[in-house]
Amino acid sequence: MKVSDLVEKYGLKVFAGQESLGKEISGGYVSDLLSDVMGHAKENEVWITLQTHQNVMAIASLKDLAAVILVKGLEPDDDTLARSREEGIPLLGTNRGTFEMAGVLFNELKSS
Amino acid sequence: MALELVFQIEGGDFSNAGKASSQIKKVLKQLNIDTRIIKRVVVAVYEAEVNVAAHAHRGQVKALFGETEVEVVVTDQGPGIENIEQAMQPGYSTASKEVREMGFGAGMGLSNIAKNTDNLHIESEVGKGTILTFRCNYS
Numbered sequence: 001m002k003v004s005d006l007v008e009k010y011g012l013k014v015f016a017g018q019e020s021l022g023k024e025i026s027g028g029y030v031s032d033l034l035s036d037v038m039g040h041a042k043e044n045e046v047w048i049t050l051q052t053h054q055n056v057m058a059i060a061s062l063k064d065l066a067a068v069i070l071v072k073g074l075e076p077d078d079d080t081l082a083r084s085r086e087e088g089i090p091l092l093g094t095n096r097g098t099f100e101m102a103g104v105l106f107n108e109l110k111s112s
Numbered sequence: 113m114a115l116e117l118v119f120q121i122e123g124g125d126f127s128n129a130g131k132a133s134s135q136i137k138k139v140l141k142q143l144n145i146d147t148r149i150i151k152r153v154v155v156a157v158y159e160a161e162v163n164v165a166a167h168a169h170r171g172q173v174k175a176l177f178g179e180t181e182v183e184v185v186v187t188d189q190g191p192g193i194e195n196i197e198q199a200m201q202p203g204y205s206t207a208s209k210e211v212r213e214m215g216f217g218a219g220m221g222l223s224n225i226a227k228n229t230d231n232l233h234i235e236s237e238v239g240k241g242t243i244l245t246f247r248c249n250y251s
């Protein structure tokens with residue numbers, strides 16, 4: 001499944017990084033602890049988090065993640081948006097909570 | 113000739129954390145180093161950068177790209193680490209409340225560095241600062 005498919009099917013908001021929605025999703029990672037993500041997330045995974053500051057995009061770029069999804073309707077900081085554009089990594093949003101969003105992604109990836 | 117890169121980091125400045133690891137990643141890519149190795153280096157350098165921002169007053173990252181390995185030395189002026197063995201334990205952290213709210217301070221950084229490098233050496237003097245040296249072999 002591509003990031004764009006996930007966006008369309010589940011009505012995710014695209015805050016920035018529109019031009020990079022074509023990446024294929026290899027899996028997901030759920031954590032709000034940055035060192036945990038740094039140590040364990042893998043290339044082309046989608047990271048689901050409630051952290052909204054720019055270090056999230058720095059990590060997403062360093063780890064070559066496919067996209068970041070902010071949960072619970074949270075809005076990114078301005079410099080997070082700028083960083084998403086710069087790094088060309090989609091920054092997405094949903095009103096769902098972490099549990100539900102992770103469930104959605106898990107089911108999608110399991111069935112594809 | 114070996115290439116050397118130096119980056120400065122200010123304590124408390126998380127907006128620049130990731131600059132050194134990002135540049136080092138680019139250089140390693142240009143040198144056509146195995147991506148698995150690049151991933152390891154990136155994790156280690158990022159964690160070291162963030163530790164300077166989170167725990168020290170200021171510091172620098174120096175990366176020396178050799179023929180067979182990259183050597184990274186992170187030097188800071190700061191409180192130093194009293195008990196290095198304890199600091200290396202996953203979960204041990206003295207990070208402030210503000211730093212924790214950002215999602216740092218899980219106490220995983222130093223063990224991430226140890227896991228992803230060949231040869232981690234930490235030297236620290238309480239009240240002065242810390243010198244972290246590690247290498248990653250290209251193969």
Ligand SMILES: Nc1ncnc2c1ncn2[C@@H]1O[C@H](COP(=O)(O)OP(=O)(O)OP(=O)(O)O)[C@@H](O)[C@H]1O
Nearest residue numbers: 035163167199205206207216217218219220221222
């Ligand atoms: N450069 C440093 N100067 C002073 N103390 C340090 C330094 N680096 C690490 N420490 C000490 O070692 C502890 C453990 O560091 P480590 O990187 O493993 O975790 P952390 O920084 O607290 O959290 P995380 O890395 O998960 O965000 C720190 O909380 C701090 O007490």
Ligand SMILES: [Mg+2]
Nearest residue numbers: 162163221222
């Ligand atoms: Mg740390």
